[in-house]
Amino acid sequence: MRSIRKSVVSVLGWAAFTACDTPGVTLIEPDQSSVPDSVKFVVSLADSALAAALGWSDGVPNAEIFLHRATEQFRFTELHTDETGTVGTTDLIPGLYRVAALRTLTVDEAAAVGSVVRAFGNGFKTNIGRSGTVSIELRSDQPGSLVFSELHAVSQLSIGPYQWHQFFELYNNGDTTVYLDGMYWGRAFHLYRDYPPYPCSATEAWRNDSLGVWAIFFHQFPGSGTDYPVVPGQVVVVALDAVDHSVVSPVFPNLSQADFELSGTADVDNPDVPNMPAVGLRAWFRDHGLDIHAGQIYFLSLPLDLATLPRARPEFSGEDWIRFPREALLDVVWTSARGVSPDQLALPCDVAVYPLLDGLEGGFAPQWNDSTIALHRRILRAGPNGPVLQDLNTSFVDLVTGMRSPGRIEY
Incomplete structure (x- = not known):
């Protein structure tokens, strides 16, 4: 065995030595530069x-x-x-x-x-x-108005038997009273990965639209104009289902005291909590109202006459979408998905929404088995009416992950 090993070493050494004189073979010295790439x-x-x-x-x-x-x-x-x-x-x-x-x-x-x-x-x-x-x-940072202050979402892999404990919060970050009556909340255009059926080149005009956001799924707040005031420093909780979810499991929140709940075609209804009907161009595929998912873009819009808004049908969609104008948007938030999901098998497009509305997705949504955390907008400073929350239109730096706290500003 020893003689064979010596022979192999000798052959390799001879090959390395003779390569210097072999036509067509050039040995390159290792990079000895003292200045690394920077x-x-x-x-x-x-x-x-x-x-x-x-x-x-x-x-x-x-x-x-x-x-x-x-x-x-x-x-x-x-x-x-x-x-x-x-x-x-x-x-x-x-x-x-x-x-x-x-x-x-x-x-x-x-x-x-x-x-x-x-x-x-x-x-x-x-x-x-x-x-x-x-x-x-x-x-x-932006002067205040209504902003998203917390989102308790499920990840895109959350397809377990119970996930109706989702909610989001709105917060009056300004110094004047705002009325929720007739406002819209919904999910903006969501095809922002480079899939063959709808590549980034095809979706660019719908994602990166300086005139606003395109949507197909959205709900509307009830009210006739001044029924639902939100004073400076006030928190508003909107639940997917406004019930006590802790009776299913103690890890789920009690949302029976929520301020509003999203309407669905077959969900439970809390008669003491006002409903937000779905008024989008297509019904959400599940019957509890629009889910609050990780890895999506959500918007809040002033009241508008939907009949006056632009509608268009992308060639890859086969359905009409409606554009909410940029000047009517009070807030846009872009959440980041955590963990590998089917939606992450293709690289993301460079821009998912017009950058001045939100430059970069932020926060990490809970994993499917973690129902205790949420995404929170950062507290920037104390104000005369309560905390002033950071609003840079960049969710990456505006949002942090923390324990859920419906109805309270804690981060």
Whole structure:
């Protein structure tokens, strides 16, 4: 055995030696460069006057940058910019990335801009190679109105026997009373993965529409104009089914005191809770009302006459969709799916909704067997009427995962 082993080594050595003189064979020295491939990130503020007031004209210092490779489930890279708003890294694997940045003012910094703690952020998807520069322009937090404050969703794999405990919250993030009467809540255009039947090139015009969001499934709040006021700092809970779900399992919430419930064709009805009828162009495939799913885009719209809104039929759909105008949209939120689902077998399109409505999906929805957590909008600062929630139109930095808390603002 020993002689055979020696012979093999000798042959390999001879082959390596003679390869130097073999026609057509060139040996390449290993890369000995002392400078590795590097990707640089540059963060600036979109509002140049505000940047000057803060001393950030050269860039945003101490900004948090979050990187998530689209084909990975949990691995995030977090970076922080230097005093010039720049940071570099040599650790990235090339690919499609979710890129987001966030900068919140300190109390001392806020003194230069009206003594109000503010936040700046943005996010998008982009392909990152082994080198190059990625620029991130941060937009300012939005003045308040009604916003989504919590979503207790089921993941797209949740097809178990009981999942009617879903709910979402609205919160008056402003300083004036708002009336819910006649408003619409629904799911925006949802085909944003590169499937052969409807590739990204075909769905681009429907996803990335600067004029608004296209929808086919939506509900409407009841009321004749001033029946359902929401005062500043008030929370409104909308349940899929407004019943005590804890009687089924103690891990489910008691939603019998919800403010509204979604109507379905065969669900239980709480006579003490006002119903939100389904008024979309097609009935949802299950009979409890529109599900609150992970990995979807939801919107809240002012009252409108549906008959006056544009309708169109995508060639890949075979059904009419209706467009809610951008100026009527009070809030848009884009939730991220967790875990591998059938909808994730194709890569996502770069844009799922017009970026100024929501730049990047955020939060991780609960797994199918975790009914205790929800997605929450971050608390930015204390206000005269209660917490002021962060609203950067970028769910990636606006939403966090925490224990569900229907009717309460806790995060």
